[in-house]
Amino acid sequence: MRNSFKYSNFNKDNLLIALLNKANDTDYVSVMCSSISDRNSNLPIDYVNYDLIAGLGAKETIISNNNSFEKLYNFHSNKKDWLFGYLSYDLKNEKEQLTSKNSDNLSADNLHFFIPEYVFLLRNGQLEVQTENERYVCDKFVKSFNFSGFPSSRINVNFIQRDNKSA
Numbered sequence: 001m002r003n004s005f006k007y008s009n010f011n012k013d014n015l016l017i018a019l020l021n022k023a024n025d026t027d028y029v030s031v032m033c034s035s036i037s038d039r040n041s042n043l044p045i046d047y048v049n050y051d052l053i054a055g056l057g058a059k060e061t062i063i064s065n066n067n068s069f070e071k072l073y074n075f076h077s078n079k080k081d082w083l084f085g086y087l088s089y090d091l092k093n094e095k096e097q098l099t100s101k102n103s104d105n106l107s108a109d110n111l112h113f114f115i116p117e118y119v120f121l122l123r124n125g126q127l128e129v130q131t132e133n134e135r136y137v138c139d140k141f142v143k144s145f146n147f148s149g150f151p152s153s154r155i156n157v158n159f160i161q162r163d164n165k166s167a
Contacts, residue, residue: 018145055116085113
């Protein structure tokens with residue numbers, strides 16, 4: 001069962017930098033940032049409850065390339081915990097008899113999810129951290145955040161237009 005610990009005076013941009021720095025030390029991280037700064041949006045309030053939600057570290061993972069929806073359903077039903085991850089485009093092939101001649105340069109699994117060691121929920125400057133760790137472990141973890149930014153660098157990317165799928 002997860003414990004919940006709250007910390008005040010957290011800035012979304014600084015927390016994002018800290019999480020990106022932590023990502024250098026772990027294989028599993030997922031960060032979702034709200035792009036809505038105006039809470040008077042036409043979206044339902046449930047869609048803008050958090051400024052940032054993130055999962056860091058993996059207690060358990062599920063990876064699947066067949067019967068993926070059933071496996072994901074069973075995994076979540078058994079664990080009843082947060083899941084962060086992705087569903088790939090090719091997951092459609094499990095439900096429909098579709099084929100593609102496009103090259104798959106990523107070779108992504110059909111789905112890949114993880115149960116995070118830490119869940120971060122940021123709302124109006126208050127950070128809630130959910131973890132199975134005790135308070136002193138979580139305090140030490142949060143105090144270890146590195147808020148210094150990344151050195152900026154420019155990378156030139158050249159895109160080549162493709163006229164058809166066989167190019």
